Amino acid sequence: MGKTIFSKIIDREIPADIVYETDNILAFRDINPQAPVHILIIPKVEIPTVREVKGSEHAALLGELFDAANELAEKEGISKEGFRLVFNCDKNGGQVVYHLHMHLLGGRQMRWPPG
Numbered sequence: 375m376g377k378t379i380f381s382k383i384i385d386r387e388i389p390a391d392i393v394y395e396t397d398n399i400l401a402f403r404d405i406n407p408q409a410p411v412h413i414l415i416i417p418k419v420e421i422p423t424v425r426e427v428k429g430s431e432h433a434a435l436l437g438e439l440f441d442a443a444n445e446l447a448e449k450e451g452i453s454k455e456g457f458r459l460v461f462n463c464d465k466n467g468g469q470v471v472y473h474l475h476m477h478l479l480g481g482r483q484m485r486w487p488p489g
């Protein structure tokens with residue numbers, strides 16, 4: 375299987391507005407933002423979908439994703455008013471890029487149910 379667009383961003387083969395990086399995590403602004411703040415937070419390791427996530431194997435990595443989300447929400451000034459974290463999974467979930475990613479959305483009132 376070829377590299378996903380997100381692996382190319384991790385490897386700096388294509389540009390992105392990177393806002394956070396650690397040994398295990400990268401975060402960058404979504405190219406097609408759905409809110410004033412729309413950041414994608416991804417593990418550097420390739421995990422295609424939520425279905426491959428295992429608590430026994432990935433607990434620490436998931437913790438790092440949530441730490442990054444909280445840190446970025448604070449930095450972007452959306453922590454106090456609130457924000458939304460989303461993982462889309464497969465076709466019905468609306469997943470387009472098959473590299474696990476958490477959407478951090480904020481800066482406006484979110485609605486429910488989602489589209």
Ligand code: DGP
Binds near residue numbers: 402403406
């Ligand atoms: P999803 O539907 O959950 O798979 O979301 C994929 C998101 O990735 C979508 O909101 C648009 C974003 N995206 C796709 N290609 C690129 C890219 O090349 N650069 C950036 N920054 N974002 C991208």
